[in-house]
Amino acid sequence: MARINSSAELEEFRKDILSERDPNKPCISICAGAGCIASGASEVIAAFNAEIEKQGLKADVNTKGTGCPGFCERGPVVVIYPEEICYLQVKPEDVPEIVSQTIKEKKVVERLLYVDPNTGEKATRESDIPFYKNQERVIIGSNIKIDPKSIDDYLAIGGYSALDKALFQMTPAQVLEEVKKSNLRGRGGAGFPTGSKWEGSRNAPDEIKYVIVNADEGDPGAFMDRAVLEGNPHSVLEGLIIGAYAVGACEGYIYVRQEYPLAVENVNLAIKQAEEYGFLGKNILGSGFDFKVKVHQGAGAFVCGESTALMTALEGRAGEPRPKYIRSNIKGLWNRPSVLNNVETWANVPLIINKGADWFTQLGTESSKGTKIFSLVGKINNTGLVEVPMGMTLRDIIYKIGGGIPGGKKFKAVQTGGPSGGCIPEELLDLEVGFDELTRAGSMMGSGGMIVMDEDTCMVDVARYFLEFLTDESCGKCVPCREGIRQMLRILTNITKGKGKEGDIELLEELAETAKEAALCALGKSAPNPFLSTLKYFRDEYEAHIKEKRCPALSCKELIAFYIDPEKCRGCTTCSRKCPSEAIVGGKGLIHVIDQEKCTKCGTCFEVCPPRFRAVKKISGEPVPDPIPEEARTIVRGSKENE
Amino acid sequence: MDKDKVDQVDRHECECACHGIAEGLIDRVDQIIDKHECEASSLIQVLLEIQSENHWLPKEALERVAERLQVPLTRIQHIATFYKAFSLVPKGRHGIHVCMGTACHVRGAQRVLDAVQDLTGIKPGETDLDLKFSLETVNCLGCCALGPVVEIDGKTHGKMAPAMVADVLKNYD
Numbered sequence: 056m057a058r059i060n061s062s063a064e065l066e067e068f069r070k071d072i073l074s075e076r077d078p079n080k081p082c083i084s085i086c087a088g089a090g091c092i093a094s095g096a097s098e099v100i101a102a103f104n105a106e107i108e109k110q111g112l113k114a115d116v117n118t119k120g121t122g123c124p125g126f127c128e129r130g131p132v133v134v135i136y137p138e139e140i141c142y143l144q145v146k147p148e149d150v151p152e153i154v155s156q157t158i159k160e161k162k163v164v165e166r167l168l169y170v171d172p173n174t175g176e177k178a179t180r181e182s183d184i185p186f187y188k189n190q191e192r193v194i195i196g197s198n199i200k201i202d203p204k205s206i207d208d209y210l211a212i213g214g215y216s217a218l219d220k221a222l223f224q225m226t227p228a229q230v231l232e233e234v235k236k237s238n239l240r241g242r243g244g245a246g247f248p249t250g251s252k253w254e255g256s257r258n259a260p261d262e263i264k265y266v267i268v269n270a271d272e273g274d275p276g277a278f279m280d281r282a283v284l285e286g287n288p289h290s291v292l293e294g295l296i297i298g299a300y301a302v303g304a305c306e307g308y309i310y311v312r313q314e315y316p317l318a319v320e321n322v323n324l325a326i327k328q329a330e331e332y333g334f335l336g337k338n339i340l341g342s343g344f345d346f347k348v349k350v351h352q353g354a355g356a357f358v359c360g361e362s363t364a365l366m367t368a369l370e371g372r373a374g375e376p377r378p379k380y381i382r383s384n385i386k387g388l389w390n391r392p393s394v395l396n397n398v399e400t401w402a403n404v405p406l407i408i409n410k411g412a413d414w415f416t417q418l419g420t421e422s423s424k425g426t427k428i429f430s431l432v433g434k435i436n437n438t439g440l441v442e443v444p445m446g447m448t449l450r451d452i453i454y455k456i457g458g459g460i461p462g463g464k465k466f467k468a469v470q471t472g473g474p475s476g477g478c479i480p481e482e483l484l485d486l487e488v489g490f491d492e493l494t495r496a497g498s499m500m501g502s503g504g505m506i507v508m509d510e511d512t513c514m515v516d517v518a519r520y521f522l523e524f525l526t527d528e529s530c531g532k533c534v535p536c537r538e539g540i541r542q543m544l545r546i547l548t549n550i551t552k553g554k555g556k557e558g559d560i561e562l563l564e565e566l567a568e569t570a571k572e573a574a575l576c577a578l579g580k581s582a583p584n585p586f587l588s589t590l591k592y593f594r595d596e597y598e599a600h601i602k603e604k605r606c607p608a609l610s611c612k613e614l615i616a617f618y619i620d621p622e623k624c625r626g627c628t629t630c631s632r633k634c635p636s637e638a639i640v641g642g643k644g645l646i647h648v649i650d651q652e653k654c655t656k657c658g659t660c661f662e663v664c665p666p667r668f669r670a671v672k673k674i675s676g677e678p679v680p681d682p683i684p685e686e687a688r689t690i691v692r693g694s695k696e697n698e
Numbered sequence: 699m700d701k702d703k704v705d706q707v708d709r710h711e712c713e714c715a716c717h718g719i720a721e722g723l724i725d726r727v728d729q730i731i732d733k734h735e736c737e738a739s740s741l742i743q744v745l746l747e748i749q750s751e752n753h754w755l756p757k758e759a760l761e762r763v764a765e766r767l768q769v770p771l772t773r774i775q776h777i778a779t780f781y782k783a784f785s786l787v788p789k790g791r792h793g794i795h796v797c798m799g800t801a802c803h804v805r806g807a808q809r810v811l812d813a814v815q816d817l818t819g820i821k822p823g824e825t826d827l828d829l830k831f832s833l834e835t836v837n838c839l840g841c842c843a844l845g846p847v848v849e850i851d852g853k854t855h856g857k858m859a860p861a862m863v864a865d866v867l868k869n870y871d
Contacts, residue, residue, distance in 0.1 A: 355782030
């Protein structure tokens with residue numbers, strides 16, 4: 056492939072790609088994102104290739120493994136173009152039927168369509184499914200249309216036209232002005248205005264400047280950056296090149312965690328392709344602008360998502376944060392001005408340049424513009440990635456898109472913002488999602504993790520969980536974080552073990568205050584958030600643990616016991632057979648009894664007890680009733696109507 | 699001039715300690731370093747590549763890296779212990795990763811981890827004496843729809859429950 060040397064050549068080349076593609080030729084897109092691969096997408100892709108070969112359709116149909124379209128709950132997801140028929144939970148056995156019915160006969164395989172659990176209605180097209188219908192998928196929507204390993208696919212959907220526009224129709228100052236006007240705020244956590252960050256670097260006197268992609272997505276339960284980087288790496292690259300042009304950088308880095316091998320592979324390939332085509336390197340598209348990009352793999356440290364720690368790691372050292380007396384956009388990597396933005400922020404840039412700041416500001420709220428991708432996970436029916444305009448209410452996201460809480464359970468809280476964020480209770484469900492709105496509620500936007508919790512989730516345990524995570528990830532450089540969080544964790548662990556005492560809450564508050572004020576970086580400063588927000592909204596749960604030694608959610612192992620209700624047990628022996636510690640005494644037709652000494656509280660009996668009996672009970676804060684005497688354990692058949 | 703002495707001592711120790719096993723390894727380390735053009739800023743990338751090929755970082759390899767990149771061994775040790783991807787001890791044949799991400803946590807990952815610990819007899823970060831299993835916890839594998847998730851040798855086992863652990867583990871030897 057020869058380099059593209061001008062704007063005209065790019066358009067010519069794009070036309071060539073499009074003219075070779077027949078929009079009516081069937082194309083089978085199969086999600087090859089991590090979620091679907093885990094559900095067996097690789098086998099489905101192999102089955103499609105084999106079946107198409109077998110039926111002699113190789114020349115008539117295309118197949119592609121694409122990036123993640125977001126509906127992980129129903130993976131593997133298969134979309135068939137041009138009709139846009141969407142099949143869910145496809146198994147290799149379904150493949151011959153899909154090929155002979157849908158591809159050959161143009162008929163829909165009804166049983167693989169989405170069925171609305173409320174109305175029973177079927178949705179044929181992807182855009183008819185309620186999960187997708189209520190979203191605004193400007194960034195992640197392209198994922199299912201392109202093979203992330205093909206730059207031609209990206210060009211076919213208009214890729215690199217924003218770069219072309221920026222280089223040939225705009226000056227760097229105009230690009231910067233457009234981004235500033237769009238009010239784009241950083242998608243990585245703090246929500247700092249992107250335009251101002253760029254401007255600071257642009258105006259810094261240093262000749263050498265850097266632009267960096269922060270793809271060290273470490274929040275547990277958040278994977279949108281990976282989906283973008285894996286599924287559409289060129290969009291991030293294009294944004295980065297435009298940013299480099301605006302601030303005057305000639306070198307860029309992509310810091311991506313090694314835990315995301317597919318993202319590393321795809322982004323490396325994307326860089327290679329972009330270099331071959333002339334979107335990277337010397338004299339990009341003949342414009343005279345030079346820019347090169349290097350990939351740096353993170354080696355597994357959560358703190359490296361913090362800007363100064365990330366830059367220290369890029370320099371080849373242990374990623375410990377530095378004090379920010381001078382912002383890193385003035386003195387960052389190797390003490391040069393460095394613009395660091397999150398993956399999603401960079402992916403927004405080409406859209407803003409192409410469609411204009413006015414288009415972008417139409418979406419969202421007063422202070423938060425555009426869309427945001429959230430990973431909606433936990434106790435939710437439709438787990439997956441959702442992209443919504445800022446300002447949508449939490450209720451709409453959880454119920455309209457997420458389909459509510461499974462198993463008829465009651466919603467308790469939604470945790471946003473990762474370990475630095477907080478829990479939002481039911482009474483605030485009508486909160487509009489935006490940077491400032493979430494901060495006011497005691498949480499934060501963070502990178503966009505949204506973990507839904509139901510009545511079975513213990514909020515003290517959630518706070519303990521996040522502090523455990525942060526204790527582990529604290530780099531140890533400053534005392535308030537290294538020691539303070541550790542002590543908070545100890546107290547919280549004691550509370551969940553029933554060893555809490557009066558005054559613990561006050562002591563925790565004092566430690567939280569100190570860490571907030573005195574820690575060096577955002578990790579330590581925000582570490583008390585999970586505790587503070589759960590205390591604010593669920594103080595009663597803390598008090599129940601401390602005063603009554605009771606876990607209201609029946610979740611903390613040390614505070615609960617399992618007990619078989621003799622009235623309900625029908626002696627089916629399921630629980631005693633499944634119990635891994637042989638702690639259940641019983642036999643066919645006998646009422647079963649749990650030996651509390653042997654019980655490890657793994658909960659297996661509770662899960663396997665047939666729903667029509669529901670004999671296993673969890674209790675907390677009360678003594679376990681004495682086992683019924685052995686002679687009374689025989690179940691008299693026919694004495695119960697429900698038998 | 700002091701540095702030269704240190705180098706000699708290191709090399710001497712190296713010859714004693716790594717006899718035989720390290721021959722091929724050191725050649726490979728050299729190739730990796732050459733690929734990164736001997737740049738000290740590539741230190742983490744070099745270590746990552748050695749880790750991914752060899753599954754752990756033997757002392758001789760670290761010493762070679764220190765020598766070639768002109769980086770003090772203490773700094774390499776700082777890095778090798780700071781980042782989670784590196785291991786300074788050999789790993790088992792099968793790597794068990796129990797996801798402790800938030801989504802898996804609220805769906806009961808702790809009970810799954812307890813079951814894995816009971817059955818393997820090792821705690822997170824440990825390897826059993828037969829070098830059969832190494833157990834690690836990870837924070838989010840990104841397949842939250844399938845939580846709780848356990849990944850063994852790259853294969854994902856979704857919707858795990860404590861009672862299923864034994865059935866899954868018996869497929870590995």
